[in-house]
Amino acid sequence: xxxxxxxxxxxxxxxxxxxxxxxxxxxxxxxxxxxxxxxxxxxxxxxxxxxxxxxxxxxxxxxxxxxxxxxxxxxxxxxxxxxxxxxxxxxxxxxxxxxxxxxxxxxxxxxxxxxxxxxxxxxxxxxxxxxxxxxxxxxxxxxxxxxxxxxxxxxxxxxxxxxxxxxxxxxxxxxxxxxxxxxxxxxxxxxxxxxxxxxxxxxxxxxxxxxxxxxxxxxxxxxxxxxxxxxxxxxxxxxxxxxxxxxxxxxxxxxxxxxxxxxxxxxxxxxxxxxxxxxxxxxxxxxxxxxxxxxxxxxxxxxxxxxxxxxxxxxxxxxxxxxxxxxxxxxxxxxxxxxxxxxxxxxxxxxxxxxxxxxxxxxxxxxxxxxxxxxxxx
Amino acid sequence: xxxxxxxxxxxxxxxxxxxxxxxxxxxxxxxxxxxxxxxxxxxxxxxxxxxxxxxxxxxxxxxxxxxxxxxxxxxxxxxxxxxxxxxxxxxxxxxxxxxxxxxxxxxxxxxxxxxxxxxxxxxxxxxxxxxxxxxxxxxxxxxxxxxxxxxxxxxxxxxxxxxxxxxxxxxxxxxxxxxxxxxxxxxxxxxxxxxxxxxxxxxxxxxxxxxxxxxxxxxxxxxxxxxxxxxxxxxxxxxxxxxxxxxxxxxxxxxxxxxxxxxxxxxxxxxxxxxxxxxxxxxxxxxxxxxxxxxxxxxxxxxxxxxxxxxxxxxxxxxxxxxxxxxxxxxxxx
Numbered sequence: 001x002x003x004x005x006x007x008x009x010x011x012x013x014x015x016x017x018x019x020x021x022x023x024x025x026x027x028x029x030x031x032x033x034x035x036x037x038x039x040x041x042x043x044x045x046x047x048x049x050x051x052x053x054x055x056x057x058x059x060x061x062x063x064x065x066x067x068x069x070x071x072x073x074x075x076x077x078x079x080x081x082x083x084x085x086x087x088x089x090x091x092x093x094x095x096x097x098x099x100x101x102x103x104x105x106x107x108x109x110x111x112x113x114x115x116x117x118x119x120x121x122x123x124x125x126x127x128x129x130x131x132x133x134x135x136x137x138x139x140x141x142x143x144x145x146x147x148x149x150x151x152x153x154x155x156x157x158x159x160x161x162x163x164x165x166x167x168x169x170x171x172x173x174x175x176x177x178x179x180x181x182x183x184x185x186x187x188x189x190x191x192x193x194x195x196x197x198x199x200x201x202x203x204x205x206x207x208x209x210x211x212x213x214x215x216x217x218x219x220x221x222x223x224x225x226x227x228x229x230x231x232x233x234x235x236x237x238x239x240x241x242x243x244x245x246x247x248x249x250x251x252x253x254x255x256x257x258x259x260x261x262x263x264x265x266x267x268x269x270x271x272x273x274x275x276x277x278x279x280x281x282x283x284x285x286x287x288x289x290x291x292x293x294x295x296x297x298x299x300x301x302x303x304x305x306x307x308x309x310x311x312x313x314x315x316x317x318x319x320x321x322x323x324x325x326x327x328x329x330x331x332x333x334x335x336x337x338x339x340x341x342x343x344x345x346x347x348x349x350x351x352x353x354x355x356x357x358x359x360x361x362x363x364x365x366x367x368x369x370x371x372x373x374x375x376x377x378x
Numbered sequence: 379x380x381x382x383x384x385x386x387x388x389x390x391x392x393x394x395x396x397x398x399x400x401x402x403x404x405x406x407x408x409x410x411x412x413x414x415x416x417x418x419x420x421x422x423x424x425x426x427x428x429x430x431x432x433x434x435x436x437x438x439x440x441x442x443x444x445x446x447x448x449x450x451x452x453x454x455x456x457x458x459x460x461x462x463x464x465x466x467x468x469x470x471x472x473x474x475x476x477x478x479x480x481x482x483x484x485x486x487x488x489x490x491x492x493x494x495x496x497x498x499x500x501x502x503x504x505x506x507x508x509x510x511x512x513x514x515x516x517x518x519x520x521x522x523x524x525x526x527x528x529x530x531x532x533x534x535x536x537x538x539x540x541x542x543x544x545x546x547x548x549x550x551x552x553x554x555x556x557x558x559x560x561x562x563x564x565x566x567x568x569x570x571x572x573x574x575x576x577x578x579x580x581x582x583x584x585x586x587x588x589x590x591x592x593x594x595x596x597x598x599x600x601x602x603x604x605x606x607x608x609x610x611x612x613x614x615x616x617x618x619x620x621x622x623x624x625x626x627x628x629x630x631x632x633x634x635x636x637x638x639x640x641x642x643x644x645x646x647x648x649x650x651x652x653x654x655x656x657x658x659x660x661x662x663x664x665x666x667x668x669x670x671x672x673x674x675x676x677x678x679x680x681x682x683x684x685x686x687x688x689x690x691x692x693x694x695x696x697x698x699x700x701x702x703x704x705x706x707x708x709x710x711x712x
Contacts, residue, residue, distance in 0.1 A: 064655075070574040071545075173664035174432075203431040204601055204645045205638075205679075208660035211646055215655055230574060234646050237654055256654055274579040276604035278648045280627040283608060 034097055036061045036224050037082065037114075037192055042091030044077050044248075051077040053248035053327075054091070056346075059192065064218065064225040066239030066256060068232050068271065074248040075228045079196045082226060083116045095192075112142055115190035119197035121177030125169040131155070131180055132165030138187040151183075158183035159213055175206035182213065192224045200229065211238065232271050236260040244268045247327035254352020264349060264359040267328050326357065334358040395422040395593040396460035396562045398443070398480075403455035403465075405438040405447065410668060412438040414619040415455075420612070422562075423593035427606040427627070429642065430616035431665040439616070440567045440599045444482035445472060459563055459595075477508045477559030485568040487548035491540040497524070497551040498536025504558035523554040528584050546577035550584070557588070563595045570605060582608050603642045607631060612700070615639045618666055618675020620691075625701030635703040637661075638676045674706065682707055 035058035044052040052074045059065045069075050080086045081093060084100060084107045093100045100110055118124035125134055135154050139146045148165065155163050158179040169177050178198060185193055195214065199207040211234065217223060229235050235242055235256070242259045244252040244267065252265040263269045277283050326332070329339040338357050346353040350362040398420045405413035413435040420426040430436040441447045443457050445464055457464040459479050467475055484490045492500055501520035505511045511519060517536075524532035527550040540548055549569055556564055566585070570578040586609060589596050598609055606613055606627065613630040615623045615638065623636040634640045644659040652658075663679040671678050677687035686692075686706045694704040 070576060173667065175664050199646075203665055204603060204647075205431060205641055205661050206664050208646050208658035209662070212657050212660050215657060231647060232575075233648075237646065237652060237656070237658070239654070270576055274575040276575075276579075276582070276602070276647075277607045278604070279631045280607045280610075281631075 035059060035094075036063075036096060037226070038092075038094040038097075039078075039081075040092045040094070042078075042081065042093065043089045044074075044081060044086070045089045050248050052081075052088070055245070055248070055250055057243055057250065057253065059224050059226060061191065062218070062222040062224055063241070064227050064239045066235035066242040067226065067228045067245060068230060068235050068242060069245035070230060073245050075230075075245060076196055077248075078245075079116065079194045079226065079228055082192075083114050083194050084110045108142070112188050113190055114192045114194065115185035115188060116194040116196065117178070117181050117185050117198045120201045121169075121174055121181050122201070124181055125177055127168065127170055130166045130168055131160075131163050131172075134169070134180060135183045135187060138184060142188060144188070154183040154186050155180070157186055157217070159209075173206070174202045175209060178202060178210050179213070182210075182217075186217070186221075189221075190223060192226065194226045194228070196228045197230070198227075199234070200231070207234075214238070232260060233275055244271070249327060249355065250346060250353070251328065251355045252352060253346065258351060262350075262360075262362055264352065264354045264362065265328075265356045266332050266334050266358070266360060269360060270331075326355075334360075395595065397422040397424075398563045398595050398597065399456075399458040400439075400443060401456050401458075403439065403442055403457065404453070405435070405442050406452045407450065411670075412619055413442065414670075416616075416619075416621050417455075418614050418621060418624060420563075420595050420597060422595050423589070424611045425589055425596040425598060425609055426612045426614060427598045427600060427610035428614050428616060429600055429603060429606055431601050433665055433667040434616040435619040436599050436601075436616050437567055440482065440565045440597065443563070443597065444480050444565050445476065446482055477504060477556075478561060480563045480565060481556035481559050481561035483552050483556045483564060483566040483569050485571055487545070487552045487569075488540055490552060491548060493540055496537050496539055497543065497554075501536075501551070501554050501558050504555055508559040519558070520554070523557055524551070526557070526588075527551075527554045528580070544577075545573050546580060549573065549581055553581075553585070553588075557592075561594065563597065565597045565599070567599045568601065571600070571602065578605070585609065602647070603645055604647045607648075615642065618670040620675065620704065621694075622676065622705065623701075623703045625698070625703075629698060629701045633698075633701075635697055635701070635708055636676075636705045637680050637682055637707070674704075684710070 037059040039055055039057050042052055042055045043050070055074070055078065057065065067075050067078065077086075081088055095110055095113060101107055129137070132148070132151050135151045136146060139150065151165060155161065160176065160179045160183060163180070169180060172180065198214070199210050202210060214225070215238070218225060225238070227235060227238050239256040241254060242256045243250050244259070244265060246267050252259060252263065252268045259268060260272065263272060325341060325343040326335070326339040329335045332339065336358065342357070344355045344357050346355045349359060400419065401417045403413055403416045404411070416435070416439055418426065428436050428439060438447070442453050443464070445467065447453055453465055455465060462475060462479060464472075464475060464480065491497070498517060498520040501523055502516035505516040505519045506513070521532045521536050524535050529535045529547065529550055535543070535547065535551070543551065552569065570581050573581065582605065585596070588594065598605075600606060610627045613625060613627050614621045615630070615636065617638050623630065623634065623639045630639060631643050634643050641659065641661045646658050661679050661681070666675060666678075671688070673686070673688045673690055674680070674683075674692050677683040680687065684706055692704045692706045692709060694702050695708055696702050697708060
């Protein structure tokens with residue numbers, strides 16, 4: 001911490017107070033008194049790399065929280081902590097109000113209630129196990145009622161009614177393998193399912209089937225989802241609320257529709273602008289406009305590549321003194337002196353939380369508010 | 379001769395731009411018939427997006443056009459650039475054509491770059507062997523090319539090896555290597571698939587600018603229909619080793635005629651208007667792998683399939699200017 005004297009440590013009361021306030025503001029769906037999952041000021045450091053740098057969020061029962069950001073931003077670290085594959089460096093994770101237990105043995109109870117579906121169905125299914133064994137394994141590990149009928153039922157729930165139990169994953173296409181992975185995740189009847197890029201390895205014409213299956217399972221079983229993706233458009237369609245994460249911090253968190261329709265954080269705006277146009281009539285950068293055009297700073301190759309982006313290489317430098325208080329400042333077209341001097345806290349604005357000294361104007365505000373307005377720090 | 383830091387690609391071009399014309403292309407790997415008679419042409423300076431899913435044959439087309447098919451694969455048909463038929467080229471003629479007539483840009487830059495050679499050296503190698511530049515001129519040319527592909531500090535980047543560069547930077551280096559041969563046709567095989575959206579947007583803008591400056595003919599292979607709207611002038615949709623629809627980009631997006639193209643343009647990534655948690659437009663099944671079904675390869679997944687679809691391959695019909703489709707439904711309506 002000595003390298004960043006301006007930054008209050010994780011134990012500082014100032015820092016702890018903000019995430020708690022944030023939690024009560026947008027802690028979940030209205031009328032849900034107790035969140036299913038809660039993260040409070042969670043840090044995860046790997047040596048000098050701050051993979052997560054103070055993340056607070058919560059998920060209500062039956063809700064989908066979408067999480068978007070670029071590779072290396074910490075999305076998958078959140079997933080690994082939530083499914084208890086790793087422990088945070090500091091901060092707290094709670095399931096139904098109970099902190100995650102310390103002992104590995106006791107963590108089994110968490111793993112029973114929090115399932116996971118991985119990105120790559122080619123990597124995440126053991127090629128030497130039969131389909132039956134793959135789906136049965138969690139039942140066996142947790143000493144739950146087993147049997148062929150149960151396994152068939154789970155496969156049927158995942159849309160694999162005709163699967164042979166003694167076939168192997170290699171006999172199936174990517175989409176079918178992902179269904180097997182979903183059947184395995186359903187075996188323990190989890191209350192929360194972590195979906196880490198569940199369709200990004202699949203063919204385009206297959207993605208919609210898997211997304212529809214996930215929507216249907218949620219409707220029928222009221223499972224809450226932590227839906228992680230780099231594809232903001234898919235996240236919008238799948239989620240109730242969205243958390244935008246950059247360099248290990250949440251920069252914007254709020255209702256999916258309003259965040260995607262009128263983002264307040266410049267990084268969220270940049271993510272939206274980078275989505276390829278839905279039709280050729282909406283091409284975003286004209287042929288004749290040079291890519292280095294300052295007006296399109298975020299799309300300019302220089303702005304992105306030389307700044308190191310949100311990736312781990314940028315993060316590695318992050319732990320050192322040169323890191324600005326706002327991690328997005330080097331790429332941000334709206335940055336001013338304050339962005340390098342003071343860390344922006346997540347603050348309520350326009351029905352959401354935004355961590356930015358110069359947030360973009362909301363839909364209802366006049367053009368005057370579009371200019372950067374440095375905020376006085378109290 | 380390249381002056382360091384000056385000279386755009388347009389200034390350096392010595393050859394006239396030429397289009398690409400592929401006709402009745404077949405690619406076989408042993409008994410597997412991966413590309414089953416594909417024809418298309420791309421006029422000079424235009425961009426064709428070749429869209430399709432895994433196993434549809436799009437990478438085989440890319441490798442065939444670049445004459446980079448692995449040993450054991452057989453190639454039939456013609457691949458014409460200017461007066462040259464690449465499909466028949468051999469020996470010295472083929473060697474000279476590689477990189478000069480057609481350059482290939484792969485998806486995985488990390489695997490394609492030599493891990494122990496600097497980026498500058500790998501670009502300079504092309505300039506020396508393909509353009510006959512001397513050692514010093516080639517080194518300076520490499521730096522100029524790195525600047526041209528939007529790298530801000532090209533001198534530093536030229537000294538870096540692949541693992542010292544970010545994913546976007548590596549793909550820019552690959553582009554610089556491709557441009558170093560001053561090719562007439564560039565075949566880019568999913569070059570942005572592994573990149574983050576923000577980095578991808580930068581590369582797309584860059585490639586569009588370079589195509590406009592150099593009048594290069596570009597074939598952009600992708601499975602991501604979203605990228606197509608950004609980059610293509612024309613689109614060819616592949617399924618089961620065939621081109622099922624081909625037309626100007628606006629026609630394809632606004633009036634898709636083949637049911638598979640329709641499914642692609644309604645895919646989750648492009649569903650801007652749909653409300654949250656509303657079901658996605660889905661088609662059943664998965665793309666065929668290895669063996670293609672008889673008749674129209676899409677009939678097993680098609681909601682509109684007729685009896686004829688399972689029996690014989692549909693003919694390719696012209697339905698508008700430059701818009702062709704191979705579907706029995708279109709034939710029936712006509």
